Amino acid sequence: MADxxxxxxxxxxxxxxxxxxxxxxxxxxxxxxxxxxxxxCGKTTTLRMVAGLEEITSGEIRIGPDVVNxxxxxxxxxxxxxxxxALYPHKTVxxxxxxxxxxxxxxxxxxxxxxxxxxxxxxIEPLLxxxxxxxxxxxxxRVAVGRAIVRHPEVFLFDEPLSNLDAKLRVQMRVExxxxxxxxxxxxxYVTHDQVEAMTLGTRxxxxxxxxxxxxxxxxxxxxxxxxxxxxxxxxxxxMNFVEVSISGDGRWAEAEGLRLSTPERxxxxxxxxxxxxxxxxxxxIANGAGDSSFATAVDVIxxxxxxxxxxxxxxxxxxxxxxxxxxxxxAHENIRFALDPERLHFFDAKTEDAI
Amino acid sequence: MLIExxxxxxxxxxxxxxxxxxxxxxxxxxxxxxxxxxDTELYATxxxxxxxxxxxxxxxxxxxxxxxxxxxxxxxxxxxxxxAIVATIISLICGMFxxxxxxxxRFRGSEFLGTAIFITYLVPQTLLFIPLADIIRDxxxxxxxxxxxxxxxxxxxxxxxxxxxxxxxxxxxxxEECARIDGATRFGAMVRIIFPVxxxxxxxxxxxxxxxxxxxxxxxxxxxxxxxxxxxxxxxxSELIRGDIFFWGQLMAGAxxxxxxxxxxxxxxxxxxxTGLTGSVKG
Numbered sequence: 001m002a003d004x005x006x007x008x009x010x011x012x013x014x015x016x017x018x019x020x021x022x023x024x025x026x027x028x029x030x031x032x033x034x035x036x037x038x039x040x041c042g043k044t045t046t047l048r049m050v051a052g053l054e055e056i057t058s059g060e061i062r063i064g065p066d067v068v069n070x071x072x073x074x075x076x077x078x079x080x081x082x083x084x085x086a087l088y089p090h091k092t093v094x095x096x097x098x099x100x101x102x103x104x105x106x107x108x109x110x111x112x113x114x115x116x117x118x119x120x121x122x123x124i125e126p127l128l129x130x131x132x133x134x135x136x137x138x139x140x141x142r143v144a145v146g147r148a149i150v151r152h153p154e155v156f157l158f159d160e161p162l163s164n165l166d167a168k169l170r171v172q173m174r175v176e177x178x179x180x181x182x183x184x185x186x187x188x189x190y191v192t193h194d195q196v197e198a199m200t201l202g203t204r205x206x207x208x209x210x211x212x213x214x215x216x217x218x219x220x221x222x223x224x225x226x227x228x229x230x231x232x233x234x235x236x237x238x239x240m241n242f243v244e245v246s247i248s249g250d251g252r253w254a255e256a257e258g259l260r261l262s263t264p265e266r267x268x269x270x271x272x273x274x275x276x277x278x279x280x281x282x283x284x285x286i287a288n289g290a291g292d293s294s295f296a297t298a299v300d301v302i303x304x305x306x307x308x309x310x311x312x313x314x315x316x317x318x319x320x321x322x323x324x325x326x327x328x329x330x331x332a333h334e335n336i337r338f339a340l341d342p343e344r345l346h347f348f349d350a351k352t353e354d355a356i
Numbered sequence: 357m358l359i360e361x362x363x364x365x366x367x368x369x370x371x372x373x374x375x376x377x378x379x380x381x382x383x384x385x386x387x388x389x390x391x392x393x394x395d396t397e398l399y400a401t402x403x404x405x406x407x408x409x410x411x412x413x414x415x416x417x418x419x420x421x422x423x424x425x426x427x428x429x430x431x432x433x434x435x436x437x438x439x440a441i442v443a444t445i446i447s448l449i450c451g452m453f454x455x456x457x458x459x460x461x462r463f464r465g466s467e468f469l470g471t472a473i474f475i476t477y478l479v480p481q482t483l484l485f486i487p488l489a490d491i492i493r494d495x496x497x498x499x500x501x502x503x504x505x506x507x508x509x510x511x512x513x514x515x516x517x518x519x520x521x522x523x524x525x526x527x528x529x530x531x532e533e534c535a536r537i538d539g540a541t542r543f544g545a546m547v548r549i550i551f552p553v554x555x556x557x558x559x560x561x562x563x564x565x566x567x568x569x570x571x572x573x574x575x576x577x578x579x580x581x582x583x584x585x586x587x588x589x590x591x592x593x594s595e596l597i598r599g600d601i602f603f604w605g606q607l608m609a610g611a612x613x614x615x616x617x618x619x620x621x622x623x624x625x626x627x628x629x630x631t632g633l634t635g636s637v638k639g
Contacts, residue, residue, distance in 0.1 A: 052537075053533050079537065086528060088531060100538035103538055147538075
């Protein structure tokens with residue numbers, strides 16, 4: 001069990017690419033921290049630096065009380081699960097799981113006990129004598145996790161471990177990983193590009209872009225109070241709707257083509273500015289009558305998903321999506337009035353894209 | 357529809373396949389037939405009545421016996437085997453380490469080094485044997501098996517290095533990284549994980565290296581003078597062609613017996629090689 005502390009971490013490759021820029025993270029003991037972001041955002045590089053597989057250009061990484069910058073991976077007391085599982089193809093499942101223990105000179109009985117224990121937790125006991133190529137994707141995934149947990153490391157590192165699985169299995173493994181973390185209570189750092197995975201697994205989530213941390217927070221905090229436009233658009237599916245608006249002189253109204261919405265109190269100081277308005281699809285609700293903060297539009301595409309209905313339409317000059325209750329009866333090309341709660345509107349600076 | 361398909365399969369598959377097989381195997385067949393054909397048939401013209409150019413009616417072992425009794429063939433076979441095995445082992449070991457380093461380690465000039473090694477492979481042996489002969493003489497290795505055991509790797513190491521470099525590149529680097537997290541050093545990960553996984557590649561490099569050294573002619577001809585030090589290809593050619601007389605029967609018997617060990621090596625390892633390849637490395 002250990003905290004992980006990352007300070008002013010930078011990674012610059014020989015070709016000049018600056019992959020990780022001034023990353024600061026404090027990962028608490030027993031926490032499940034998820035790094036999420038689009039590809040090339042530096043999340044995997046950060047994880048690999050924690051693992052010791054990538055050299056650090058500048059900055060400091062501590063695991064527990066020790067600075068591990070110059071320690072080889074084997075001396076960091078970590079375990080890592082790779083995207084392609086990286087099972088040793090010439091070894092049986094048992095030997096795959098036992099390898100790390102053998103390398104560390106554990107006694108035979110102890111190895112046997114630990115491997116059996118891990119296999120039991122993951123339900124892979126019948127597979128111990130098989131070779132990796134005789135396993136299905138989900139089974140390989142379990143073996144890869146098993147190999148990580150036998151050593152009882154201080155920190156688990158996961159590098160997109162579910163992205164090679166099919167959608168159904170991914171959902172199932174996601175739950176299992178969460179359950180496993182609750183049982184083992186080990187600090188975990190998990191990298192993914194899937195925001196749903198990030199939200200469901202993470203105690204806290206770190207959103208990264210272009211090598212920089214955009215926001216760190218609990219899942220609902222990121223969803224409800226995104227720090228900038230990037231986080232707002234990245235977290236949530238369907239994504240948040242964005243409209244360029246101009247704020248009236250007194251700061252009371254946000255206006256765009258065909259839109260006039262009343263604004264929350266905090267916008268009074270921003271009168272006359274051009275801002276980006278963000279609206280979550282579920283913040284758009286069908287209104288009965290005309291109100292201060294409503295607008296009418298024609299829905300062009302309806303996506304009935306069963307548990308909800310997505311309505312696609314144009315407003316303020318851009319395409320938008322609303323998520324409404326499945327009980328609502330709407331026909332395509334019908335004119336509908338949507339109402340908005342001013343308190344559920346997000347505003348972002350048009351230049352810096354920071355939240356207001 | 358079905359009939360048409362059958363017809364097409366014959367024209368596009370069986371027929372070209374048959375032509376190919378005949379074309380490839382005929383020299384071997386000819387060698388075998390000649391080895392067992394009595395001299396009376398061998399030196400008779402095809403125009404005479406009852407001539408059977410494509411097979412023999414009176415197979416004989418006289419050429420095989422003659423080869424084993426009148427020449428040093430068993431010694432040549434032993435020499436060839438010893439030299440081929442030692443040269444292959446030396447080349448494989450060097451090739452494995454060099455191939456690993458060039459495919460995995462990032463160091464200044466690694467790409468240049470890889471290309472340079474390949475270029476040395478392109479220098480023809482017919483030029484290289486002259487300076488090598490000088491070196492062999494200076495080291496007093498001439499006419500000893502070491503002359504060939506040490507010069508064959510000059511061709512084989514670049515070859516093995518390149519072949520293995522390509523193979524190592526197909527092995528996901530995560531395997532090695534995982535081993536290093538599991539507690540292995542870089543060297544340990546290479547020896548315990550990468551080499552065992554690369555066995556199909558190492559075997560194929562070994563088979564090729566073995567065959568190349570088994571069949572090598574120029575160096576063996578130049579560096580080995582006395583009859584008891586010769587290898588099969590050189591021995592057979594130099595001892596069984598006397599002046600303008602070709603002892604065809606014994607020549608072919610020598611060629612036949614000389615190719616048996618290679619055939620055995622192939623048949624034994626090809627099985628392993630194929631199973632090795634079908635077991636995928638990927639997760």
